[in-house]
Amino acid sequence: MIPKEICDAVKAKFAETVLDVKTEGVLDPFIRVAPGQIRDVCLFLRDDDSLLFDSLMCLSGVDYQGGKLGVVLHLHSTKWNHKIALKADVQADNPVCQSVESVWKTANWHEREAYDLFGVRFDGHPDLRRILLPDDWEGFPLRKDYTLPEYYHGMKVPY
Amino acid sequence: MKELLIGLLQDEVLVYVLMALVPLLWILPFALFAVWWERKVAAHMQDRLGPMRTGGWHGWAQTIADILKLIQKEDIVPSAADSRLFTLAPFVVFIGTYAAYAALPFSAAYVGTEINIGLFYVIAVSSLVVIGLLMAGWASNNKWSLFGAMRSAAQVVSYEIPIALTLLAVVMVVGSFDLQEINRAQSGSILNWFIFQKFPFLFAAAIVYFVASLAEVNRTPFDIPEAESELVAGYHTEYAGMKFALFFLAEYANMFAVSMIAATMFLGGWNSPFGDFLAGPLWGAFWIILKGLLFVFVQMWLRWTLPRLRVDQLMYVGWKVLIPFSFAILFGVGIWVMVGS
Amino acid sequence: MEAVLEKPVSIPGFTRPLKSHEMVLNMGPQHPSTHGVLRLELIVDGEIVIDVIPHIGYLHRCFEKHAEHMTNYQQVIPYCDRMDYIASMNNDLGYAVACEKLLGIKVPERVEYIRVIMAELQRIASHLLAIGTYGLDIGAFTPFLYCFRDRERILDIFEHTCGARLLYNYIWIGGLSHDIPTGFEGKVRDFCKVFRPNIKELNDLLTYNKIFVERTANVGVLPADVAINYGASGPVLRGSGVKWDLRKNDPYSIYDRFEFEVPTGTGEMGTVGDCWDRYIVRVREMEQSLSIIGQAVEKIPTGDVQSAIPKRIRPDSSEVYVRTESPKGELGFYIIADGTTSPYRVKVRPPTFVNLSILPAMSRGAMIADVIAILGSIDIVLGEVDR
Numbered sequence: 001m002i003p004k005e006i007c008d009a010v011k012a013k014f015a016e017t018v019l020d021v022k023t024e025g026v027l028d029p030f031i032r033v034a035p036g037q038i039r040d041v042c043l044f045l046r047d048d049d050s051l052l053f054d055s056l057m058c059l060s061g062v063d064y065q066g067g068k069l070g071v072v073l074h075l076h077s078t079k080w081n082h083k084i085a086l087k088a089d090v091q092a093d094n095p096v097c098q099s100v101e102s103v104w105k106t107a108n109w110h111e112r113e114a115y116d117l118f119g120v121r122f123d124g125h126p127d128l129r130r131i132l133l134p135d136d137w138e139g140f141p142l143r144k145d146y147t148l149p150e151y152y153h154g155m156k157v158p159y
Numbered sequence: 160m161k162e163l164l165i166g167l168l169q170d171e172v173l174v175y176v177l178m179a180l181v182p183l184l185w186i187l188p189f190a191l192f193a194v195w196w197e198r199k200v201a202a203h204m205q206d207r208l209g210p211m212r213t214g215g216w217h218g219w220a221q222t223i224a225d226i227l228k229l230i231q232k233e234d235i236v237p238s239a240a241d242s243r244l245f246t247l248a249p250f251v252v253f254i255g256t257y258a259a260y261a262a263l264p265f266s267a268a269y270v271g272t273e274i275n276i277g278l279f280y281v282i283a284v285s286s287l288v289v290i291g292l293l294m295a296g297w298a299s300n301n302k303w304s305l306f307g308a309m310r311s312a313a314q315v316v317s318y319e320i321p322i323a324l325t326l327l328a329v330v331m332v333v334g335s336f337d338l339q340e341i342n343r344a345q346s347g348s349i350l351n352w353f354i355f356q357k358f359p360f361l362f363a364a365a366i367v368y369f370v371a372s373l374a375e376v377n378r379t380p381f382d383i384p385e386a387e388s389e390l391v392a393g394y395h396t397e398y399a400g401m402k403f404a405l406f407f408l409a410e411y412a413n414m415f416a417v418s419m420i421a422a423t424m425f426l427g428g429w430n431s432p433f434g435d436f437l438a439g440p441l442w443g444a445f446w447i448i449l450k451g452l453l454f455v456f457v458q459m460w461l462r463w464t465l466p467r468l469r470v471d472q473l474m475y476v477g478w479k480v481l482i483p484f485s486f487a488i489l490f491g492v493g494i495w496v497m498v499g500s
Numbered sequence: 501m502e503a504v505l506e507k508p509v510s511i512p513g514f515t516r517p518l519k520s521h522e523m524v525l526n527m528g529p530q531h532p533s534t535h536g537v538l539r540l541e542l543i544v545d546g547e548i549v550i551d552v553i554p555h556i557g558y559l560h561r562c563f564e565k566h567a568e569h570m571t572n573y574q575q576v577i578p579y580c581d582r583m584d585y586i587a588s589m590n591n592d593l594g595y596a597v598a599c600e601k602l603l604g605i606k607v608p609e610r611v612e613y614i615r616v617i618m619a620e621l622q623r624i625a626s627h628l629l630a631i632g633t634y635g636l637d638i639g640a641f642t643p644f645l646y647c648f649r650d651r652e653r654i655l656d657i658f659e660h661t662c663g664a665r666l667l668y669n670y671i672w673i674g675g676l677s678h679d680i681p682t683g684f685e686g687k688v689r690d691f692c693k694v695f696r697p698n699i700k701e702l703n704d705l706l707t708y709n710k711i712f713v714e715r716t717a718n719v720g721v722l723p724a725d726v727a728i729n730y731g732a733s734g735p736v737l738r739g740s741g742v743k744w745d746l747r748k749n750d751p752y753s754i755y756d757r758f759e760f761e762v763p764t765g766t767g768e769m770g771t772v773g774d775c776w777d778r779y780i781v782r783v784r785e786m787e788q789s790l791s792i793i794g795q796a797v798e799k800i801p802t803g804d805v806q807s808a809i810p811k812r813i814r815p816d817s818s819e820v821y822v823r824t825e826s827p828k829g830e831l832g833f834y835i836i837a838d839g840t841t842s843p844y845r846v847k848v849r850p851p852t853f854v855n856l857s858i859l860p861a862m863s864r865g866a867m868i869a870d871v872i873a874i875l876g877s878i879d880i881v882l883g884e885v886d887r
């Protein structure tokens with residue numbers, strides 16, 4: 001299916017959840033959805049026979065600045081060999097997004113990484129802990145407004 | 160020799176102590192040589208050279224340098240370890256191996272002590288090693304060492320059964336446990352050697368014994384207790400310096416001891432392969448050492464060729480493969496001997 | 501026989517408090533077999549593993565934050581090298597292909613052919629290391645040295661070309677850093693001729709050895725649908741029987757011009773998707789890479805390798821996700837450009853990060869020695885897991 005058909009199928013089923021669709025003028029067509037309902041959209045994308053997105057290629061966090069963070073999912077179907085991207089924007093002061101770990105198990109570690117580096121909390125994730133940084137690290141480093149702490153356990157951080 | 164020394168020193172106890180130290184005269188140079196040889200064998204099998212520089216010709220002084228390094232290392236005892244057991248463990252392991260040398264005949268003229276239950280004594284006393292291994296693993300206060308010790312104890316105890324059974328087959332043929340008697344029974348020609356007798360039973364017994372003895376000395380493919388890639392170093396992880404050197408010494412002494420038993424029981428011991436030519440007390444020592452070194456070389460060869468077995472597969476091989484074979488061999492040899500007499 | 505613990509012990513990441521007969525074993529960051537600084541917390545009942553909790557992040561070097569602060573897209577390339585340091589050419593290639601798609605650059609034919617040869621040589625080198633260290637984990641010491649002997653020949657070719665043995669900074673956006681030297685084609689052909697019989701030697705020594713088969717067959721079975729759901733890629737996915745290779749299914753560069761097969765696991769020695777299958781996929785992929793190199797080295801066209809390198813890289817605001825087939829699996833780069841000369845966001849999707857997340861699912865119920873075998877068959881590189 002071409003990207004336009006995929007977007008139309010999703011828009012037809014989830015008219016209120018889909019906030020934006022862009023298939024022209026971008027290298028990767030995407031669908032923007034509300035973060036609180038992303039799991040239902042993903043379940044539809046995975047289980048519908050004409051879509052069959054059984055593989056989550058990548059789940060990334062992004063800091064859009066201006067008080068906005070985002071979560072970007074890149075999906076792919078091994079059967080139909082088509083791709084789509086999903087975007088969900090969250091507020092930086094209370095970043096909560098629904099977890100898609102129950103849809104694709106690979107999201108487990110990807111969401112932990114997004115939480116670790118951006119602070120986005122995933123609702124429904126079974127084990128949301130930091131993954132790359134030490135468990136007691138404070139702050140979310142990949143945010144654009146992040147400043148290094150002076151000391152960590154008595155060690156000077158900036159050198 | 161004993162009488163000569165008693166005459167010289169006038170003190171029986173001192174003489175006995177000196178005679179007990181005689182096997183050290185063999186074990187220490189052998190361990191120095193074997194470590195170097197193992198590194199050379201490993202290197203050449205792996206398409207590289209091995210020690211080349213220490214001492215000049217092919218690094219022959221490498222082990223001496225290593226021993227000097229180990230001697231001057233700090234003796235570390237972990238603070239949470241049971242220090243008495245920790246210190247005692249390498250000695251128990253070494254004593255278990257060393258005591259076996261008392262009954263091993265190096266030639267027709269030299270044997271530490273000629274006892275009529277020689278073989279029984281050797282097998283019994285080398286089981287002491289298990290106690291030392293368990294002490295080392297437990298006293299280290301380290302879960303990995305404990306794993307290594309438990310696996311090692313299970314392995315050594317299980318593989319003693321095929322060893323005892325296959326050696327028993329030879330004892331049945333000879334009719335005596337006395338190791339010198341077993342040596343004498345193979346004299347004459349090379350065809351009298353037990354590996355060719357009662358064919359194919361004793362030949363199979365030799366193979367089963369050799370495989371089981373690999374497990375006794377913790378060599379690959381049975382080196383789970385010291386599996387470097389899983390347990391760091393198994394039961395001797397926490398040992399440093401001289402204590403580690405003692406474990407190593409015990410391992411090589413054990414390797415040679417089981418090789419010598421194999422040579423004695425199956426390859427004719429100190430008998431020359433040419434019958435009477437090149438025979439005699441000193442030649443006998445040469446032949447048995449050569450045969451022992453042959454088995455040691457095969458042990459090293461296998462170490463650098465084969466991967467290692469998982470612990471449950473190891474137990475499977477011991478209990479469900481080697482022991483039934485040993486029983487079959489024992490049965491076959493027993494019937495043969497009974498029919499023959 | 502369970503005793504009652506007065507104070508329940510909870511382990512973060514484990515679903516329930518520990519029972520009294522369960523033991524927590526730490527395969528710490530320093531361990532001979534964890535292929536780097538990986539900490540595995542094993543919860544065991546005797547020898548049987550109940551759960552494995554991997555702790556990563558010991559080698560986290562903030563690649564993504566660094567990429568945002570570079571003044572130039574090309575400056576990110578040395579950082580890319582250092583992620584999967586065993587297969588640097590493929591990292592550079594992935595990033596370069598992603599940036600070229602973002603900028604709309606088409607590289608000269610000569611550059612494409614050389615890139616394919618380098619990437620395939622690097623694939624062989626990476627698989628050799630994976631196979632050698634896997635043998636080491638299982639206890640076979642000798643194949644490791646045979647594999648490294650052959651890997652040295654490849655690294656000599658790389659050193660001849662760009663001066664570096666491990667971290668090359670060779671594949672740049674729009675071209676290459678150096679043209680191939682004279683004698684390069686001859687060296688590559690010699691290598692192919694020498695290496696092919698060595699694969700047979702490796703098979704005789706390790707692959708079909710009964711003890712090795714016993715240790716790896718039927719161990720760590722990964723069914724195909726679980727593999728896809730967990731996002732597995734590369735030999736881990738192909739070992740489960742899924743015929744999926746990005747060089748064929750989602751082609752990039754000029755891979756569609758070469759004839760090669762995609763080996764998959766067939767359960768030849770045990771079950772489909774066991775450790776032996778993942779291992780044999782790597783061995784057979786080396787043979788296929790030799791075939792690709794043989795085809796490519798005959799047809800290198802003439803040209804200038806630096807003609808398409810842009811003087812100034814300032815893409816318009818756009819974003820792209822491009823994935824390439826590195827030896828470990830699907831390496832993805834998600835690059836967001838904001839109209840300046842430095843990237844706004846570079847997210848790396850490392851194949852080993854995702855493959856490692858399957859380790860707990862594969863190891864439950866196995867023995868401790870099996871966990872080592874499974875970890876070795878996933879073939880992780882901590883530089884890539886942690887970035």
